[in-house]
Amino acid sequence: xxxxxxxxxxxxxxxxxxxxxxxxxxxxxxxxxxxxxxxxxxxxxxxxxxxxxxxxxxxxxxxxxxxxxxxxxxxxxxxxxxxxxxxxxxxxxxxxxxxxxxxxxxxxxxxxxxxxxxxxxxxxxxxxxxxxxxxxxxxxxxxxxxxxxxxxxxxxxxxxxxxxxxxxxxxxxxxxxxxxxxxxxxxxxxxxxxxxxxxxxxxxxxxxxxxxxxxxxxxxxxxxxxxxxxxxxxxxxxxxxxxxxxxxxxxxxxxxxxxxxxxxxxxxxxxxxxxxxxxxxxxxxxxxxxxxxxxxxxxxxxxxxxxxxxxxxxxxxxxxxxxxxxxxxxxxxxxxxxxxxxxxxxxxxxxxxxxxxxxxxxxxxxxxxxxxxxxxxxxxxxxxxxxxxxxxxxxxxxxxxxxxxxxxxxxxxxxxxxxxxxxxxxxxxxxxxxxxxxxxxxxxxxxxxxxxxxxxxxxxxxxxxxxxxxxxxxxxxxxxxxxxxxxxxxxxxxxxxxxxxxxxxxxxxxxxxxxxxxxxxxxxxxxxxxxxxxxxxxxxxxxxxxxxxxxxxxxxxxxxxxxxxxxxxxxxxxxxxxxxxxxxxxxxxxxxxxxxxxxxxxxxxxxxxxxxxxxxxxxxxxxxxxxxxxxxxxxxxxxxxxxxxxxxxxxxxxxxxxxxxxxxxxxxxxxxxxxxxxxxxxxxxxxxxxxxxxxxxxxxxxxxxxxxxxxxxxxxxxxxxxxxxxxxxxxxxxxxxxxxxxxxxxxxxxxxxxxxxxxxxxxxxxxxxxxxxxxxxxxxxxxxxxxxxxxxxxxxxxxxxxxxxxxxxxxxxxxxxxxxxxxxxxxxxxxxxxxxxxxxxxxxxxxxxxxxxxxx
Numbered sequence: 001x002x003x004x005x006x007x008x009x010x011x012x013x014x015x016x017x018x019x020x021x022x023x024x025x026x027x028x029x030x031x032x033x034x035x036x037x038x039x040x041x042x043x044x045x046x047x048x049x050x051x052x053x054x055x056x057x058x059x060x061x062x063x064x065x066x067x068x069x070x071x072x073x074x075x076x077x078x079x080x081x082x083x084x085x086x087x088x089x090x091x092x093x094x095x096x097x098x099x100x101x102x103x104x105x106x107x108x109x110x111x112x113x114x115x116x117x118x119x120x121x122x123x124x125x126x127x128x129x130x131x132x133x134x135x136x137x138x139x140x141x142x143x144x145x146x147x148x149x150x151x152x153x154x155x156x157x158x159x160x161x162x163x164x165x166x167x168x169x170x171x172x173x174x175x176x177x178x179x180x181x182x183x184x185x186x187x188x189x190x191x192x193x194x195x196x197x198x199x200x201x202x203x204x205x206x207x208x209x210x211x212x213x214x215x216x217x218x219x220x221x222x223x224x225x226x227x228x229x230x231x232x233x234x235x236x237x238x239x240x241x242x243x244x245x246x247x248x249x250x251x252x253x254x255x256x257x258x259x260x261x262x263x264x265x266x267x268x269x270x271x272x273x274x275x276x277x278x279x280x281x282x283x284x285x286x287x288x289x290x291x292x293x294x295x296x297x298x299x300x301x302x303x304x305x306x307x308x309x310x311x312x313x314x315x316x317x318x319x320x321x322x323x324x325x326x327x328x329x330x331x332x333x334x335x336x337x338x339x340x341x342x343x344x345x346x347x348x349x350x351x352x353x354x355x356x357x358x359x360x361x362x363x364x365x366x367x368x369x370x371x372x373x374x375x376x377x378x379x380x381x382x383x384x385x386x387x388x389x390x391x392x393x394x395x396x397x398x399x400x401x402x403x404x405x406x407x408x409x410x411x412x413x414x415x416x417x418x419x420x421x422x423x424x425x426x427x428x429x430x431x432x433x434x435x436x437x438x439x440x441x442x443x444x445x446x447x448x449x450x451x452x453x454x455x456x457x458x459x460x461x462x463x464x465x466x467x468x469x470x471x472x473x474x475x476x477x478x479x480x481x482x483x484x485x486x487x488x489x490x491x492x493x494x495x496x497x498x499x500x501x502x503x504x505x506x507x508x509x510x511x512x513x514x515x516x517x518x519x520x521x522x523x524x525x526x527x528x529x530x531x532x533x534x535x536x537x538x539x540x541x542x543x544x545x546x547x548x549x550x551x552x553x554x555x556x557x558x559x560x561x562x563x564x565x566x567x568x569x570x571x572x573x574x575x576x577x578x579x580x581x582x583x584x585x586x587x588x589x590x591x592x593x594x595x596x597x598x599x600x601x602x603x604x605x606x607x608x609x610x611x612x613x614x615x616x617x618x619x620x621x622x623x624x625x626x627x628x629x630x631x632x633x634x635x636x637x638x639x640x641x642x643x644x645x646x647x648x649x650x651x652x653x654x655x656x657x658x659x660x661x662x663x664x665x666x667x668x669x670x671x672x673x674x675x676x677x678x679x680x681x682x683x684x685x686x687x688x689x690x691x692x693x694x695x696x697x698x699x700x701x702x703x704x705x706x707x708x709x710x711x712x713x714x715x716x717x718x719x720x721x722x723x724x725x726x727x728x729x730x731x732x733x734x735x736x737x738x739x740x741x742x743x744x745x746x747x748x749x750x751x752x753x754x755x756x757x758x759x760x761x762x763x764x765x766x767x768x769x770x771x772x773x774x775x776x777x778x779x780x781x782x783x784x785x786x787x788x789x790x791x792x793x794x795x796x797x798x799x800x801x802x803x804x805x806x807x808x809x810x811x812x813x814x815x816x817x818x819x820x821x822x823x824x825x826x827x828x829x830x831x832x833x834x835x836x837x838x839x840x841x842x843x844x845x846x847x848x849x850x851x852x853x854x855x856x
Contacts, residue, residue, distance in 0.1 A: 178468020222282025312363025385448030411437025773806025
């Protein structure tokens with residue numbers, strides 16, 4: 001067995017809505033059924049006894065090793081704690097070649113699971129050891145390393161529950177919610193509205209106390225110190241006991257509390273100095289450590305934090321008691337569990353010494369042994385939810401503290417006996433205000449009920465009913481995609497929406513090109529969704545991008561399928577038939593939102609059949625209102641777009657909107673059939689987005705299908721009295737549509753200049769000239785600049801063979817070079833002739849034509 005290729009499908013894809021790893025696997029004949037591999041399954045299960053079922057329930061099909069790879073990769077992830085359920089293996093038309101797909105929640109974990117599954121299979125084949133425990137531990141550790149932490153994860157989960165899309169922007173905890181102009185961002189538990197000044201103040205503990213004191217919030221007195229002598233002097237000024245801590249710290253690092261002696265203070269100063277150069281001394285407040293979480297102008301959660309400790313039983317040593325506590329399954333080494341293991345290190349031993357204890361001391365029964373000065377969960381402390389106990393005055397002081405510092409999301413640390421009465425009555429105080437506070441103690445406290453703090457944060461960022469989504473229109477098909485995308489974008493812009501667009505020419509934001517080249521894949525679409533000035537997005541969604549990565553979005557408002565035809569890269573990536581192609585292209589239809597629309601070509605039976613796969617509603621379009629699909633849809637009162645009496649008609653029940661084709665320049669008064677189809681699809685899409693009919697009419701009237709607005713899409717020029725048409729048509733269906741269009745245009749003599757893309761099938765290349773030979777007098781064949789794997793002359797030979805016995809063509813000529821072929825055709829044109837130039841290098845060829853026209 002050989003893994004030929006591995007891809008990560010990062011969005012909805014051909015196989016499922018899940019993110020997944022797709023693997024192309026080659027199995028020789030003897031590995032296409034494990035039944036022929038003596039003892040293999042027994043050896044496999046001896047190494048991985050809990051692997052899933054290798055044979056799907058109810059089938060008796062042979063199980064190839066590719067299927068074993070699938071089941072092993074899924075089972076390894078599942079047993080490592082990853083929430084995955086979907087996988088499948090499909091045989092291709094190539095003997096022994098399989099497509100295996102396995103869901104993942106973290107890409108790195110999914111990829112590694114496939115590698116470990118392959119190692120497991122090889123071990124079973126060779127009867128060599130496989131360390132299952134190590135493999136599962138590796139995957140679990142990797143998953144914890146790469147997945148979002150509990151705080152960020154809680155916010156993301158709350159956003160998902162509200163149907164808000166999210167995207168992780170870094171390997172860390174920066175996450176974007178929503179799209180385009182409606183997006184919001186967080187960094188861990190910090191919102192994008194948090195000011196840098198507020199965060200800076202929170203980091204300066206001395207300035208924080210000064211501001212809080214000015215606001216009437218009780219705080220412990222103290223000051224910054226320069227050295228050990230100054231620290232002792234400050235302690236005497238304040239009065240023992242005191243606290244020594246870094247001026248700018250977090251997670252309780254370097255903090256020592258309840259200092260009663262000069263020696264203890266000097267040691268505490270040195271500890272604090274290890275973390276920050278600036279150290280401060282302040283009065284020690286007796287009582288419990290409370291964390292109050294403020295979001296916006298409201299206290300949403302509170303927890304009492306207790307330092308890591310053990311309780312003596314008169315039998316076990318302190319070290320043994322720590323081991324017993326750490327054996328609690330709720331305690332882990334990271335942040336994935338509700339509790340963290342207690343660290344038994346030099347700091348813990350030093351804290352024991354202050355209690356006249358050592359690691360091997362046996363505390364008396366019931367004796368409480370403190371192992372750290374601070375109560376942070378990250379060092380093994382515990383948290384008890386006390387939200388329901390907080391006195392209104394305590395909550396008010398916490399909110400005042402947050403607002404004085406300038407934080408809309410913060411953790412306020414309070415030391416007092418309890419939160420049942422005002423802080424002032426207990427001689428307590430606010431000891432710290434934290435930006436980006438940890439949420440784990442509130443989400444999953446050690447004791448008490450968890451609080452929906454993630455939901456509270458999301459509700460602060462997004463008003464009720466908002467989900468951060470902008471209208472997304474996805475367009476696919478064989479022909480007409482780019483023109484349809486450009487026209488839809490133009491209609492949305494005419495309505496006042498700032499529109500982002502991707503197509504095979506580039507990426508455009510509000511009409512400005514921000515990237516060039518073929519940008520019809522998910523990467524370019526994701527970049528548009530990132531842009532803060534985009535109110536709506538229109539994406540050309542090519543087959544290649546869906547196969548490589550899946551979709552760039554979880555679902556769209558409108559999915560448009562123009563048509564499905566021959567010659568659209570059939571034979572590549574195991575897409576060998578029109579039916580295969582349709583299954584791939586309908587992915588966008590399957591991912592229309594329930595409130596959205598699929599815009600489908602009613603005249604194309606394969607496209608019309610996609611209606612059954614749409615969760616939303618369907619808008620059918622087609623020129624003939626008597627077509628059975630159109631007529632039925634109209635009778636049902638559903639949205640339909642068709643042509644009648646020279647008008648485009650959009651009907652829903654008794655409601656009708658009409659637009660004369662004479663007011664739509666790109667159709668040339670309705671003479672260009674394929675442009676009429678593009679217009680119908682675009683009108684339906686704009687209707688599905690909710691654009692006003694005034695804006696739709698204005699957009700259709702002002703859309704110019706010229707080389708600037710729609711390069712390579714039926715661009716028409718005048719050259720010395722002859723008509724030039726430049727188009728990027730490159731498959732039989734596109735050529736047939738072009739021929740139908742030019743036949744409506746008068747001409748004395750018709751000339752075509754053509755090459756062929758080498759990555760098409762032989763029959764697709766030949767069929768193009770078979771069609772052209774019935775409509776053109778002169779045919780100039782040129783060698784494409786990029787033969788795409790073909791040897792020189794091979795494509796031209798296929799094109800010439802299609803002209804054998806051409807009923808109309810009287811002159812055939814072969815020319816090397818696209819621009820030379822264009823110049824040759826132009827030099828022979830006379831007044832009244834028509835020349836169709838099928839360009840390859842779109843931008844350069846159009847620039848060359850423009851130059852020749854200017855010279856003329």
